[in-house]
Amino acid sequence: MTTDLDALFSAALGARAQAHAPYSRFPVGAALRDEHGRIHSGCNVENAAYPVGTCAEAGAIAAMVAGGGRRIRAILVLAAGARLVTPCGACRQRIREFADPATPIHAAGPGGVLARFTLEELLPASFGPETLG
Ligand code: THU
Numbered sequence: 001m002t003t004d005l006d007a008l009f010s011a012a013l014g015a016r017a018q019a020h021a022p023y024s025r026f027p028v029g030a031a032l033r034d035e036h037g038r039i040h041s042g043c044n045v046e047n048a049a050y051p052v053g054t055c056a057e058a059g060a061i062a063a064m065v066a067g068g069g070r071r072i073r074a075i076l077v078l079a080a081g082a083r084l085v086t087p088c089g090a091c092r093q094r095i096r097e098f099a100d101p102a103t104p105i106h107a108a109g110p111g112g113v114l115a116r117f118t119l120e121e122l123l124p125a126s127f128g129p130e131t132l133g
Pocket residue numbers: 021024026027028043044045046053054055056057077085086087088091
């Protein structure tokens with residue numbers, strides 16, 4: 001049986017295969033489920049002007065917003081590092097914009113999911129839309 005997590009994993013794996021990462025040689029895929037149950041994916045897109053490159057999570061979030069989604073119910077990031085790959089600091093903040101403290105953030109390798117965190121665990125005492133009042 002295909003679970004919700006399997007679907008996120010497959011989407012992230014497919015997106016990672018499309019990554020443009022000639023500089024770091026570190027392809028990353030991300031996939032998220034929105035409030036409509038739709039899955040959106042993204043990959044890292046690097047640039048010869050290095051700081052212009054974008055993370056996989058940013059691509060998945062942009063796809064969600066363009067597709068009409070506004071809430072992240074779950075997100076998964078997939079890479080093949082020797083160490084567990086979790087979203088970078090900037091991407092934690094990007095996720096924060098559209099997620100709740102309890103939203104699951106899954107870290108996966110090519111063989112499967114390795115760890116599960118919540119947004120609150122990865123970005124405690126965070127700044128968000130409601131902070132602005
Ligand atoms: N990267 C992501 O796409 N997501 C992460 O969560 C960590 C890092 C990308 C950025 C860059 O293209 C490459 O991985 C190496 O840092």
